[in-house]
Amino acid sequence: MIKELEDVADVPAVHICTVVPISKTVGANRIVPAIAIPHPLGDPKMSPEEEKALRRQIVEKALKALTTDVEEQTVF
Amino acid sequence: MRLELGNIYVKDVQFGAKTEFKDGIVYVNKEELIKELQDERLSKIDVDIVRPGDSVRICPVKDVLEPRVKVSGNGQVFPGFFGNAEVVGSGRTHVLKGMTVLTVGKIVGFQEGIIDMTGPGADYTPFSKTINLVILADKVEGLKQHEHEAAVRMAGLKATRYIAEVARNVEPDEIKVYETKPLAQQLNEYPELPKVAYVYMLQSQGLMHDTYLYGVDAKQILPTFIYPTEVMDGAIISGNCVSSCDKNTTFHHMNNPIIYDLYERHGKDYNFVGVICTNENVTLLDKERSSNFTAKLVEFLGVDGVIISEEGFGNPDADLIMNCRKISALGVKTVCVTDEYAGRDGASQSLADSHPSADAVVSGGNANEVITLPKLDRVIGYIDAVNVIAGGFDGSLAEDGSITVEIQAITGATNELGYNKMGALGF
Numbered sequence: 001m002i003k004e005l006e007d008v009a010d011v012p013a014v015h016i017c018t019v020v021p022i023s024k025t026v027g028a029n030r031i032v033p034a035i036a037i038p039h040p041l042g043d044p045k046m047s048p049e050e051e052k053a054l055r056r057q058i059v060e061k062a063l064k065a066l067t068t069d070v071e072e073q074t075v076f
Numbered sequence: 077m078r079l080e081l082g083n084i085y086v087k088d089v090q091f092g093a094k095t096e097f098k099d100g101i102v103y104v105n106k107e108e109l110i111k112e113l114q115d116e117r118l119s120k121i122d123v124d125i126v127r128p129g130d131s132v133r134i135c136p137v138k139d140v141l142e143p144r145v146k147v148s149g150n151g152q153v154f155p156g157f158f159g160n161a162e163v164v165g166s167g168r169t170h171v172l173k174g175m176t177v178l179t180v181g182k183i184v185g186f187q188e189g190i191i192d193m194t195g196p197g198a199d200y201t202p203f204s205k206t207i208n209l210v211i212l213a214d215k216v217e218g219l220k221q222h223e224h225e226a227a228v229r230m231a232g233l234k235a236t237r238y239i240a241e242v243a244r245n246v247e248p249d250e251i252k253v254y255e256t257k258p259l260a261q262q263l264n265e266y267p268e269l270p271k272v273a274y275v276y277m278l279q280s281q282g283l284m285h286d287t288y289l290y291g292v293d294a295k296q297i298l299p300t301f302i303y304p305t306e307v308m309d310g311a312i313i314s315g316n317c318v319s320s321c322d323k324n325t326t327f328h329h330m331n332n333p334i335i336y337d338l339y340e341r342h343g344k345d346y347n348f349v350g351v352i353c354t355n356e357n358v359t360l361l362d363k364e365r366s367s368n369f370t371a372k373l374v375e376f377l378g379v380d381g382v383i384i385s386e387e388g389f390g391n392p393d394a395d396l397i398m399n400c401r402k403i404s405a406l407g408v409k410t411v412c413v414t415d416e417y418a419g420r421d422g423a424s425q426s427l428a429d430s431h432p433s434a435d436a437v438v439s440g441g442n443a444n445e446v447i448t449l450p451k452l453d454r455v456i457g458y459i460d461a462v463n464v465i466a467g468g469f470d471g472s473l474a475e476d477g478s479i480t481v482e483i484q485a486i487t488g489a490t491n492e493l494g495y496n497k498m499g500a501l502g503f
Contacts (some may be wrong), residue, residue: 018360019394022429037281037358037391 007073014062016040024073030065032058044051072074078255079305080090080168081204082248082402084149086175089125089207097242102175104209105241112238113211117219118479123235123455124210129194131453136188136461138179138225139232139314140203140325143172143240146309153240154233154310156291157421164309165302170243177239177329178208179232180457182216184226184284189487190449190462190479197449200489201498203327211235219389225284229315229459232326254339256350266347271379273349274304274334275370275399279316279323279387280355286315287324289353289388295362299354299369301377304335307351319466321443321489322415324387333494334383349377354399356392367398374403380407386492387445389417393428400430404433415440415490416500418481440491441498443467443484451477 005013006029015028018040023031034040041055065076092103105415110121126132144153146169149167151161178191198204213231214392215224225290256262263271278287279296287294287310289302302311312329324332335351355368357363374382382403386396400410412434416426422442459479462468467485474480483489488496 018358019363019391019429020360021398022391022394025429035358035359 002026012064014067016062017060019074027073029070029073030068031073032062032065033075034058077166077257077305078110079081079165081252081254081308081318082168082170083173083252084170084243085173085249086207086213087476088127088200089175089209089428091125095242100328102172102239102498104384109235111236112382113213113234114358115227115231117216117223118213118231119216120214121231122212124212126193126208126210126456128205128207132179132193133197133428133449133452133455133459134180134191134193134208135455135457135459136180136182137191137211137320137457138181138228138317139190140327141177141232141236142327142330143175143177143226143236143243144229144258144310144330145170145237145240145244146491147244151309153237154313156288157230157233157313158237161290163306164311165305165307168278169309170240170246170248171366172240172243175209176203177211177232177236179211179213179228180205180226181228182458182461183221183228184317187199188317188461190450190481190485192449195450195452196447197486200483200486200496202488203485204503209235209239212457222283225315225317225413229384233313254305254308256348257367259349261380262347262349266343269343270343270381271349271377272338272346272383273374273377273379274338274351275374275382275383275384275403276312276332276351276353277386277392277395277399278312278353278355279318279392281318281358281388281391284315284317285388288313288315294353294355295357297353297355299366299373300344301350301373302351302353304348304351307332307335318388319443319484320487321467321484322388322440322492323411324491324493325488328488328491328493328495331495338383346381349379355492356388356395358391363395363398367395367402371400371402371406374408375406379408381411383411383413385413389415390428396427396428397431397434401431409436410434411436413438413440413492413494415492417444418442420444420446438494439500440496441483441489441500443482443490445483447483448480
């Protein structure tokens with residue numbers, strides 16, 4: 001998906017992904033690490049407020065990554 | 077640690093007035109067994125017997141187990157669940173060969189398996205060739221899925237223990253001896269042979285994707301070292317509701333062919349020094365930590381080569397590759413045992429991750445291959461589950477009773493311990 005978006009549709013993309021090595025293997029250029037496979041953008045141990053803050057932080061990091069020029073595969 | 081396995085070949089399993097073993101037949105007092113399995117979490121328990129060739133489809137299958145009883149030596153089979161977590165793997169254990177205890181329950185629905193006792197589906201599962209004592213257990217109203225899983229898991233362990241007891245005083249048909257010595261002695265025993273260990277990856281993506289080592293949820297362990305014979309006494313059991321083609325049932329663990337085959341040539345072609353158990357957790361930090369510790373233990377043992385087996389697919393591919401990469405970096409040779417999700421045409425990338433160090437790989441087959449299973453006369457369980465089972469899809473169950481599924485829906489089809497007949501060849 002991430003490759004098709006960039007290669008075919010020419011749309012820059014960010015991969016928010018828990019297992020960064022897999023993201024690298026499949027060829028994502030902008031990678032933002034996620035929390036865990038069953039809950040990439042959340043954490044059931046947190047309160048809803050903390051979880052929302054965490055989610056916002058990851059999404060903002062991804063938006064920043066999206067607007068950053070990269071020359072090679074980059075983990076933000 | 078030295079274990080004698082006394083194999084007793086079972087000719088048939090039948091219901092009878094008394095639970096006993098006589099003339100090659102296991103007789104089961106059904107009422108007594110059901111009483112043994114009473115659990116306030118389960119509303120209705122029933123028991124059935126199916127044999128190879130019966131026109132029977134069993135679905136959804138949760139776990140398969142093999143009756144074994146400790147006749148001498150420490151502890152009980154399934155340590156951590158029974159007894160006081162004594163270390164098992166020594167003395168003598170009797171095994172009822174050719175039969176299984178098989179649990180059925182609609183727990184997660186999409187992550188249990190199908191076993192056909194006849195027809196084309198039967199070729200894909202080893203449990204079409206065994207006589208299966210099937211335990212069906214319904215949950216009480218309102219019981220959560222993970223509680224249902226725990227209840228059916230215990231029912232399977234208890235039923236297996238109950239049946240295995242009949243083997244205690246039976247003279248086995250054959251006795252096989254397996255022995256691994258304390259590390260320093262074992263390393264010195266065959267100094268001229270290459271030293272080999274086995275890295276045993278346990279599914280631990282939980283909840284309900286869990287494996288237990290001495291009763292401990294494997295997601296909570298740091299990689300650890302065990303004697304191979306401990307596995308033969310049920311030290312590792314399955315608590316898994318994952319794609320059934322490549323989950324290791326408790327039966328698979330007890331009969332892990334990598335361990336048995338390594339023993340076959342132990343002292344002849346190589347020196348099999350032991351087993352490292354590790355897990356497959358869901359955060360990157362856990363994956364890095366466990367693979368770091370696994371590689372450290374390999375270095376600690378000082379072996380020349382390891383066999384690494386994966387359980388499941390997808391993100392555990394990353395654990396497999398991390399183990400392979402980090403162990404190879406020590407100069408130790410590796411062989412990975414896995415299966416493939418290469419798409420229905422087999423043309424897609426087989427694993428989610430890869431690395432040049434994974435240059436010796438054994439495959440259990442492509443789980444995405446599609447098969448049509450004709451209607452069978454009788455269904456044990458809940459056949460509507462096939463529309464949502466992993467490997468099935470809406471419409472899998474046709475009006476004529478046939479089902480079209482990927483082989484990932486068949487219990488044990490692409491087993492990653494090699495307990496099946498499929499493989500892949502490179503060209």
